[in-house]
Amino acid sequence: MQKIGVFVCWCGSNIAGTVDVERVAQAVANEPGVVISTDYQYMCSEAGQLKIRQAIKEYGLTGIVVCSCSPRMHEATFRKTAQAAGLNPYMVEIANIREQCSWIHKDKDEGTEKAIILAKAAIAKLHLNTPLKAGESAVTKRALVIGGGIAGIQTALDIADAGYEVDIVEKSPTIGGKMAQLDKTFPTLDCAACILTPKMVDASAHEKINLFTYSEVEGVSGFVGNFKVKIRKKARHVKADLCTGCGVCTEKCPSRKAPNEFNQGLNKRGAIYIPFAQAIPNVPVIDTEYCVKMKTGKCGLCATVCPSKAIDFEQQDEIVEREYGAIVAATGYKLINLDNFEEFGYAQNKDVITSLELERLMNAAGPTKGTLLRPSDNEHPHEIVFIQCVGSRDVSGCGKPYCSKICCMYTAKHAMMIRDKYPDTKVHVFYIDVRTPGKNFDEFYRRAVEEYGVDYIKGMVGKVVEKDGKLLVQGSDLIANEQIKIEADLVVLATAIEPDPSVKNLATMLTASIDTNNFLTEAHAKLRPVESPTAGVFLSGVCQGPKDVPETVAQASAAAAKVIGLLAKDKLTCNPCVANSNELLCNGCSQCANVCPYGAIEYINKEVNDHGKREVRRIALVNEAVCQGCGACTVTCPSGAMDLKGFTTRQIMAEVDAICK
Amino acid sequence: MTYSYYPGCTLKTKAKELDRYARVSAEALGVTLAEIEDWQCCGAVYPLALDEIATKLSAVRALDSAKKEGRELLTLCSACHHVIKRVNNDMLTNDDIRMKVNNYLKLDTDYVGETNVVHYLEMLRDAVGFDNLKAAVKNPLKGRKIAAYYGCLLLRPAKVMQFDNPENPTILEDFIKAIGATPVITGYRNECCGGYVALEDKAIPQKRANMILEEAVSKGADTVITACPLCLYNLETNSTIDNKPTICYFTELLAEALGLK
Amino acid sequence: MTVNEKELAERVIRISGVNTKKCMKCGKCSGTCPSFEEMEYHPHQFVSMVEKGQIKKLMESKSIWTCLSCFACIERCPRSVEPAKLIEAVRVCVIRQQGENHLKANAVPEKLDENMPQQAIVSAFRKYSK
Known part of the structure; x- marks a missing residue:
C-alpha cells in the first residue's frame, strides 16, 4: 500500500476564491493510503515546497498528490520537489483544481465537489504508479535555421558565435528577406541595407555557418537533439563553384519579361538574374519559366558570354540529408492578397500601391533609383493618401482578424520621409487607431504630425475611383462627422501581413502547431515565447506573430539562446512516459505503427516464449528515444498489447472509477 | 439545356x-x-x-x-x-x-x-461559355465602346450572391468582349444609381446617375449596359447630362450581336 | 434611456441581428455611403446611437428614408456590423406603427412618370409602407 500525501494549493484567491480548499483536504484525508492531507496558500513557493519535502520525510511518503494548477504549469516544479526529498519524480500526481475547477465554476459548492472528485481520481491513479527512470539520448551539435531573413540571420549568427555549426535554408536565391527590400527603418531612420547587408556578409563569411540558398526543407524526422532533415537544393543552372559573380550573363540575357520580385513586380528582370546587387551568394539563377533556352532550346546567350563556363542548363535538383540537434523556424511573412479589397482599386489602378511597393519606389536601389515617381506615368505625386488597416482587424472573412502591428509605424515613416524630401507634397493618412507602443515610437509618430505636417484623418476610406488621371479617394472624417473626397496622385495601402504560406507544410513536417491564422504557436504565450510545443523546435520572427525589426531581432537572439542552451548539453533526458508493447499480446497487425505520428514504432521478428511454446513472431518494438508518449498507439491497438508508462490503461480506468464512484 | x-x-x-x-x-x-x-x-x-x-x-x-x-x-x-x-x-x-x-x-x-x-449572365458564363457565345456571334459589335453598369443588387452581399468579385467584377466585361465590343471599365460601375428613392426625391438619383454617366462618357464609353430596370430608369430618365451615352439592357446587345434584332 | 426607448433598442437589435459591440469605429460605412450627404445621422452614428438606445432620434430622422439599400456598408464593413441592417430595423419600427406609413397609396399617382418601372414602385412601397 502506498503512503500518500495530499497537498491542496490555494493559489492565493485563484483557487481558494471558488474552491473550499480546507474541505478538499479534509474530504480526502481518509481515502485509502492517505496519511497526510493539508492545504497552503502557495504550494509552489519555497515555503510550500518545504512543507511537501518535510512531509515526505516525516511520514515516509511513497507518493504525493498536489491539487493545484494545470500540470503544464507546475508538474515539473513538484517533481523536482519530490526528487529533492528522495522520491521518484514520477510518483507525483497533479489534480488540476484551478483551470478545471475554480476558473470555470462560479458556485463554490460545485467547484469544491469537483475538486474533491479530481483529487480522489489522482489518489486512485497514484496507487498504481511505479517509479520510472528517464533514459538519455545524445545531442547532434548543429542547428538548422529555416528562413534567411533578418530573423534567421540573427539567430544563426548568435548560435554560430557560441561555437556551434548552423545551416540556414532559404528558399529564394539570396538571404536578406523582406528587410533587404526596405528603404529606411523606424524609429531612427537608418538605411535598412546599411544595417542588414553587413550581417548578411557576416553570416556568409562565418566559418560555422553554412548557407543553403534556393533550397527548401523537404522532410524532417527524428526528435529533439537528433533531427534528420532532407533539404532540396533547387537547380540554379549556374555552377556556384565556377561562377565569379561578374554579372555579364544577367546583362546580356535578352529576355526581359519576368516580374522583378525584389522590386515587388514594379519592373522586369532577365530570365537569368541576381535578385539585387548585394545578394548573397552573388550567384545568378535561371528562371526556367522565362528562359528562352530552357523553353525552346534556342538562345543560350548566357552560356556563350560566361567567362568561367558556369552555366549548366542540365543541372538537376539535389537532395541533401543532414542531422541537427535543434531547428529554428524563421519563415517570415508576406502581404495578403488584395482581391478582397478592390474598393481601393489595387488591381484596377497602377497608382494604388502597397507600402512594400512604396519602399521600393523610395529606395535608392529601386526601380526609380529612389526618386518617388508614380507608376502610371512616372510623374511626381503631389498629393498622397495612405490608408491604414487594409485587411487587418477584419473579421468579415475578407481579411485578417489581428493587428499587423508594423503598419502604423512604417506609415508614419513613409509620410515623414515624403514630407521631408518633397515638402510641396500633401500627405494624408486615414487611420482607425494609431498604435505606437515601443521605445521612441509615439514620439516618432508625433514628429510626423507636428514637425512634418502630415494630415492624420480619423476614419476609413470607402472607395477609390480613378478620375481624369487622379485618384478620387472617398472616406470619412469621423472627428468632423463628414464624408470627404481627396483627389490624390498616389494611394498607398498599409496591407495586412500573414505568415509565409510555406509555414503550413513546414509545421506538419515539424509536428509544430499553428494557430487559426497560420502563425506558429509558442509553448507558452508569456513564459516560453520562442519555443514551439515540440521539443527542439524554436521560433524566430514573424512566423510566430507580427513583429517589427527590433522585436524580430530580439526574439531571434532569444531563440538562439534557447538553441545554445540545448546544444550545450551532451545528453538529453528522455521522457520516460513512453509506449511499450507486450510481446505476448502483440499480433503484429501494424495498426500502431500506422497511427504513430513520430515514426517511433518498428516491427521485428522475435522468438517469444508463449506459455512454454517457443515461436518466432512479428511484434511491435517502440524506440523509446523517439516516442513522445502521445498514446495514439495504445488506444489503437486491438489486442491491448500497447500500453503507456505513467498512463497505463489500468491507471486511467482507476481514475475513471474514482470519478464515477 | x-x-x-x-x-x-x-x-x-x-x-x-x-x-x-x-x-x-x-x-x-x-x-x-x-x-x-x-x-x-x-x-x-x-x-x-x-x-x-x-x-x-x-x-x-x-x-x-x-x-x-x-x-x-x-x-x-x-x-x-x-x-x-x-x-x-x-x-x-x-x-x-x-x-x-x-x-x-x-x-x-x-x-x-x-x-x-x-x-x-451566369448561365452565359458558366453553361454556354463566353467562348461559345463568341463563336455564335454573327454581327460582332466591333468598335463599340461599352461600359458595364452592375449596380448593387447583382454583386452585394458577395457572400450570398456569389456572382463575381463585388469590387472588381468581370462578368459583364467578358460578355462585352464576347460580343465583339470593347469594355470600358468605370469606378462607379458598382455604386448605387439612387434606387427606389426616385419615387420620393428625384434629386438623389439625378446626382448619382449624372456622376455614373459622366464617368462613363469621360472614359470613352458610347454605350452603358445594365441588367436592372430601375438602374436603366434612373440612368436614362433621371440624369440631366448633355452628351448622354446609349443606355440599354445587355440582352439588347446580345440579340443584336447574334443577329436577332 | 426611458423604458420605452430601451424596449425599442432591444427590438432594433433583435430584428436587425446586428451586434453593435463588434464595431471598431473605423467609419468605413460612412466613408462608403452614397447617401451620406442626404442623411442627418450617418451609418456609423446608427451603430453608436442604437448602442446608446437613442432610437427615437433615429426614428424621427430623414436618414431612414434616404438610405438607398445599396448594401455598400454591408459589403465593406470589416467587422460584419453592417449598419444598413440597423437602418432598416429603425425604419420598420416606424412604419409598423399605426398610421405611420411614410408613403401613402393615394400619394403615389402624382409621383409616377411614364418611364418609372414597377420595380421602383414596389420597392418604395415595401421600404416606406406597411
Missing part, C-alpha cells in the same frame, strides 16, 4: 426588351427558358429585418416551383435575382425563417433551399 424561368413584373411591362431579347437569344444559343406558372411579384426588395416572413413567401413559391420541375431557376432582373437568391439562402441557412415559411406555405414537402438560382 432547360431552365425554369422567372421573368418578374417589370419584365412584363416597362422592361419588355430585357425579357424579349433574352428569350430569343437563349433560344438561338440552345437554351430553353420555361417560364414557371403562376409566379408572383418577388417583392423587389429583400427584407432585411429578420422577422419579415410574409414578404419572402412569393420567392419561396417560385423556388419550390423550379424544385418540382427539377430545374435550376433562372432570373434576369437584378432585383428579382437578388431577392430570390437571398431568400433561398435564408431557406438554406436560417432555421427560424425556414420553419416559419414552411409552416405558412404548407407545401407537399418542405422547401429547404434545394433550388439553384442562376442569373442569365
